[in-house]
Amino acid sequence: MGGKHYLPLTDQDRREMLAAIGVGSVEDLFSDIPAAVRLKNNLNLPPAMSESEVIGHLNNLASKNRHFQNSVSFLGAGIYDHFIPSIIKHVTGRSEFYTAYTPYQPEVSQGVLQAIFEYQTMICQLTGMDVSNASMYDGGTAVAEGAIMGCGATRRSKVIVSRSVNPYYRAVLRSYFHSRGLTLEEIPLKGGHTDRAALEKTLGDDVATVVLQQPNFFGLVEDMEGVADLIHGHKAVFVVSADPISLPLLQTPAEYGADIVVGEGQGLGVAVSFGGPVLGIIAARDKFVRQMPGRIAGETVDSEGNRGFVLTLQTREQHIRREKAASNICSNEALIALAASVYMAAMGPQGMREVAGQCLQKAAYAREKITALDGYATVFPGINFKEFAVTVPGDSAELNRKLIEKNILGGVDLAVFYPELKNTMLFAVTEKRTREEIDTLVRELEGWK
Amino acid sequence: MRKSKALLFEMSHAGRQGYSLPSCDVPEKPVDELLPRKLQRCEPLDLPELSEGEIIRHYTGLSTRNFGVDTGFYPLGSCTMKYNPKINEEAAVLPGFAYLHPCQPEETTQGALELLYNMEQDLIELTGMDRFTLQPAAGAHGELTGLMVIQAYHRQRGDYKRNKVLIPLSAHGTNPATVSMTGCEVIQVPGDERGLVDLKALKAVIDGTISALMLTNPSTLGLFEEEIEAIAKAVHEAGGLLYYDGANMNANMGYTRPGDMGFDVVHLNIHKTLSTPHGGGGPGGGPVGVKECLIPFLPVPLIDKKGEGFCFNYDLPESIGKVHSFYGNFGVIIKAYTYMRMMGAEGLKQASTDAVLNANYLMNLLKKTYHLPYDRTCKHEFVLSARREKKKGAGAGDIAKALLDRGFHPPTVYFPLIVEEALMIEPTETETKETLDAFAGAMEDIAKEINEDAEKVIHGPYHTVVGRLDEVRAARNPILRWNKEQQL
Ligand SMILES: Cc1ncc(COP(=O)(O)O)c(C=O)c1O
Numbered sequence: 013m014g015g016k017h018y019l020p021l022t023d024q025d026r027r028e029m030l031a032a033i034g035v036g037s038v039e040d041l042f043s044d045i046p047a048a049v050r051l052k053n054n055l056n057l058p059p060a061m062s063e064s065e066v067i068g069h070l071n072n073l074a075s076k077n078r079h080f081q082n083s084v085s086f087l088g089a090g091i092y093d094h095f096i097p098s099i100i101k102h103v104t105g106r107s108e109f110y111t112a113y114t115p116y117q118p119e120v121s122q123g124v125l126q127a128i129f130e131y132q133t134m135i136c137q138l139t140g141m142d143v144s145n146a147s148m149y150d151g152g153t154a155v156a157e158g159a160i161m162g163c164g165a166t167r168r169s170k171v172i173v174s175r176s177v178n179p180y181y182r183a184v185l186r187s188y189f190h191s192r193g194l195t196l197e198e199i200p201l202k203g204g205h206t207d208r209a210a211l212e213k214t215l216g217d218d219v220a221t222v223v224l225q226q227p228n229f230f231g232l233v234e235d236m237e238g239v240a241d242l243i244h245g246h247k248a249v250f251v252v253s254a255d256p257i258s259l260p261l262l263q264t265p266a267e268y269g270a271d272i273v274v275g276e277g278q279g280l281g282v283a284v285s286f287g288g289p290v291l292g293i294i295a296a297r298d299k300f301v302r303q304m305p306g307r308i309a310g311e312t313v314d315s316e317g318n319r320g321f322v323l324t325l326q327t328r329e330q331h332i333r334r335e336k337a338a339s340n341i342c343s344n345e346a347l348i349a350l351a352a353s354v355y356m357a358a359m360g361p362q363g364m365r366e367v368a369g370q371c372l373q374k375a376a377y378a379r380e381k382i383t384a385l386d387g388y389a390t391v392f393p394g395i396n397f398k399e400f401a402v403t404v405p406g407d408s409a410e411l412n413r414k415l416i417e418k419n420i421l422g423g424v425d426l427a428v429f430y431p432e433l434k435n436t437m438l439f440a441v442t443e444k445r446t447r448e449e450i451d452t453l454v455r456e457l458e459g460w461k
Numbered sequence: 462m463r464k465s466k467a468l469l470f471e472m473s474h475a476g477r478q479g480y481s482l483p484s485c486d487v488p489e490k491p492v493d494e495l496l497p498r499k500l501q502r503c504e505p506l507d508l509p510e511l512s513e514g515e516i517i518r519h520y521t522g523l524s525t526r527n528f529g530v531d532t533g534f535y536p537l538g539s540c541t542m543k544y545n546p547k548i549n550e551e552a553a554v555l556p557g558f559a560y561l562h563p564c565q566p567e568e569t570t571q572g573a574l575e576l577l578y579n580m581e582q583d584l585i586e587l588t589g590m591d592r593f594t595l596q597p598a599a600g601a602h603g604e605l606t607g608l609m610v611i612q613a614y615h616r617q618r619g620d621y622k623r624n625k626v627l628i629p630l631s632a633h634g635t636n637p638a639t640v641s642m643t644g645c646e647v648i649q650v651p652g653d654e655r656g657l658v659d660l661k662a663l664k665a666v667i668d669g670t671i672s673a674l675m676l677t678n679p680s681t682l683g684l685f686e687e688e689i690e691a692i693a694k695a696v697h698e699a700g701g702l703l704y705y706d707g708a709n710m711n712a713n714m715g716y717t718r719p720g721d722m723g724f725d726v727v728h729l730n731i732h733k734t735l736s737t738p739h740g741g742g743g744p745g746g747g748p749v750g751v752k753e754c755l756i757p758f759l760p761v762p763l764i765d766k767k768g769e770g771f772c773f774n775y776d777l778p779e780s781i782g783k784v785h786s787f788y789g790n791f792g793v794i795i796k797a798y799t800y801m802r803m804m805g806a807e808g809l810k811q812a813s814t815d816a817v818l819n820a821n822y823l824m825n826l827l828k829k830t831y832h833l834p835y836d837r838t839c840k841h842e843f844v845l846s847a848r849r850e851k852k853k854g855a856g857a858g859d860i861a862k863a864l865l866d867r868g869f870h871p872p873t874v875y876f877p878l879i880v881e882e883a884l885m886i887e888p889t890e891t892e893t894k895e896t897l898d899a900f901a902g903a904m905e906d907i908a909k910e911i912n913e914d915a916e917k918v919i920h921g922p923y924h925t926v927v928g929r930l931d932e933v934r935a936a937r938n939p940i941l942r943w944n945k946e947q948q949l
Binding site: 013014015016018019020021025026028029030032033034035038040041042043044045046048049050051054055056057058059060061063066067069070071072073074075076077078079080081083085087089090091093095097099101102103105106107108109110111112113114115116117118119120121122123124126127129130132133134136137138140142143144146147149150151152153178180181183184186187188190191192193233235237259260261262263264266267276283284285286287288289290301307308309310311312313314315316318319320321322324325326327329330331332333334335336337339340341342343344345346347348350354356357358359360361362363364365366367369370372373374376377395397409412413416421424443446447450 | 463464465466468469470477478479480482483485486487488489490492495496497499500501502503504505506507508509510511513516517519520521523524525526527528529530531532535537540542543544545546548550551552553554555556557558559560561562563564565566568569570571572573575576583586587598599600601602604605608609612613633634635637638639640641642643644647684685687689690714715716717718721722723730732736738739740741742743744745760781782783784785786787788789790791792793795799800801802803804805806807808809810811812814815817818819821822825826837838861862865870871873876890891892893894920922925926927928929930931932934935936939940941942943
């Protein structure tokens with residue numbers, strides 16, 4: 013039988029326990045399951061394996077994949093190959109953290125609670141917001157919940173979102189909104205940026221939330237001047253999906269007047285893991301705290317006056333408010349938030365500025381080199397942070413196949429999301445890419461066609 | 462000696478550094494040239510400055526102020542705090558899994574797709590459903606996905622009037638909260654004196670506007686809904702669907718399957734039943750399984766077999782869309798898959814057997830001291846009431862604190878709501894008889910202490926790193942972040 017080393021009861025234990033209960037066999041404990049719904053046969057699952065066999069099997073599966081350790085990645089679209097300091101896995105690997113449940117019993121959960129409190133503080137520092145929650149599932153669900161916060165705060169039901177917001181996030185937003193019966197309208201692109209005139213036209217006093225992204229999906233830094241005034245003029249809520257890695261360098265959402273900041277926190281020291289588990293960020297101005305979904309840690313004192321931390325403002329949450337809760341979220345991504353905290357603590361202000369600065373420099377270098385090649389051109393002129401879109405001389409998927417032969421994971425094919433953008437690719441260049449890797453990419457692109 | 466612990470920010474010293482980065486090796490341009498001044502951050506970035514050693518000591522210190530399954534017995538009802546096998550952790554960080562980008566071309570992620578495909582087949586067999594999506598990132602997220610699928614199904618049939626979802630009074634808070642997120646209305650279904658769904662009362666509220674019934678089986682009282690067939694029939698006859706909250710699947714593995722009970726949609730909490738740890742609150746995983754008629758509505762993409770390989774299938778015109786940016790918590794799914802491979806069919810059945818045996822054994826020990834409102838064979842958990850103790854001055858919450866002093870994590874308290882002063886106890890299969898005996902001893906000891914000196918109990922705990930924390934103060938005067946100004 014498999015898993016015996018996880019199951020401590022011996023046959024002797026079982027006999028004694030059954031006798032204590034006063035039943036003859038374990039079958040008696042299952043007699044309340046009606047015969048008609050009882051399984052007649054054993055489950056038909058692959059046979060149990062030993063630990064070394066399982067690792068062998070998994071190694072075999074893992075070895076069929078290309079990955080960042082055997083290929084050089086220029087993929088982005090919200091998930092990035094950023095540097096991960098070694099210290100992170102040693103902290104998240106402490107099993108007092110990872111084998112704990114949500115900290116409902118604060119006196120024995122000060123570790124997780126204080127770590128969340130520190131995480132919330134650092135997310136606020138980064139975004140300029142007043143409050144942060146303890147995490148959401150991912151960037152897409154954070155965008156959806158951020159938009160819903162706006163609906164709760166304004167008691168309106170229409171949300172407008174720019175087409176320059178990550179299409180994966182918009183897809184999640186769409187399903188959340190459709191099911192809830194809320195209205196979603198998209199603002200078209202103008203040169204890869206949010207079309208300001210269209211935004212102005214669509215905005216009305218029925219709009220709850222406007223969702224923009226900075227830098228946007230094409231890696232472009234949008235000009236946010238005047239946007240907040242425009243949105244607030246209609247008493248709507250301004251939600252920004254931000255890349256936390258960009259924030260040490262870029263104007264903070266608070267500085268340009270956003271009300272709520274959401275985003276994907278994977279860049280903060282979290283492995284890409286095929287897109288999950290990652291980290292949904294949600295932070296807001298004080299006045300939106302009642303609409304905030306999920307856990308929030310807060311400071312208090314114990315019976316002797318010592319500082320301590322607890323989960324707080326729980327009257328927003330499902331276990332107290334049930335159908336009137338701000339959201340249904342219960343389990344979140346606590347351990348990933350811990351990883352992000354360790355990242356921010358280790359990098360500090362200087363390291364985080366350096367990462368952002370290198371992204372900016374390296375992406376600019378790569379963009380210049382690539383767009384100087386015959387057949388390659390900038391799609392959208394503008395200011396790029398760490399990603400940029402280029403037209404390529406042929407089919408993007410075909411180009412990617414050829415790059416893989418050279419151990420390069422090329423850019424994201426934009427036509428998948430924007431049918432009008434044929435033969436265009438989105439390249440991401442993080443601080444981890446070396447000049448040599450970029451030059452190799454450029455050479456391979458040059459040699460194609 | 463009790464002491465609070467300094468925050469990272471209070472330990473910061475300007476000029477200390479905890480990272481090492483290579484220098485920029487491309488020709489650099491002035492930042493202002495690449496990013497106009499007006500788009501640059503002005504606000505200072507006030508993060509802590511610390512060396513690596515200080516950071517590790519800080520978090521090691523925090524970890525010792527935290528209780529996990531690896532610390533001790535954690536009978537938190539409804540949460541299935543079973544032992545989390547260490548091999549799970551190793552599996553998820555294999556470079557071929559951890560360094561895989563979600564936008565890589567399919568042909569470069571075949572191993573990952575195969576794992577996801579295999580996992581789906583395992584879950585189909587475990588639950589008796591026809592297909593699964595692995596996208597939902599937790600149980601509540603699964604509930605939302607499942608209800609979205611159900612709503613899409615009704616709408617596709619032109620059945621727009623179904624906007625009510627039935628939920629037993631004993632249900633977990635995420636159930637009603639999820640219903641609201643889909644724009645539907647919650648209709649409460651009362652329980653009977655056995656603690657089970659009151660079939661008559663259920664039938665009385667069923668009509669043509671019912672979208673679904675959400676049910677946990679065994680229920681949050683740890684009791685098997687014996688009339689599940691009749692319940693399913695009543696809902697189906699009225700055109701409604703049955704949703705299975707799989708939080709309590711740890712009682713059923715190899716014994717019974719929601720698919721065979723008549724459920725149309727199922728979510729599992731793989732961080733509970735399938736041992737991938739809880740992570741201090743997450744990440745989890747909430748895969749959703751459906752019966753044949755609901756497959757067209759599942760989120761995209763599905764993962765299909767194609768020849769010898771595997772591929773994403775986005776061709777589902779009736780799909781509800783996406784509920785997660787990518788494919789869900791892949792790293793967590795790897796752990797659940799590892800667990801299922803280790804256990805096999807027999808191992809999983811033994812796990813459920815021992816979970817139920819442990820619960821019944823402990824229930825029998827404890828009912829001698831505490832009130833057991835529903836005294837019948839339980840499944841993987843049971844609920845006591847501390848109402849007698851409350852009368853003497855100390856309730857469920859105080860008993861929880863007293864357990865902390867005795868080295869145990871307490872049960873879930875004040876849930877389910879239908880039991881006064883509830884103590885919901887789920888020992889799981891990975892605990893020894895000695896541990897259960899010791900826990901029962903501690904509980905008896907606490908009952909005795911309440912008899913003798915309830916006043917002492919309500920001021921506990923006494924041996925934890927901090928004393929009882931003032932939750933009311935935290936909520937009245939919310940301090941949700943550290944603030945430099947406030948400290949000066
Ligand atoms: C019965 C029940 N349903 C649903 C949930 C929600 O699961 P999750 O925390 O994974 O979202 C829980 C979790 O505690 C539960 O016990």
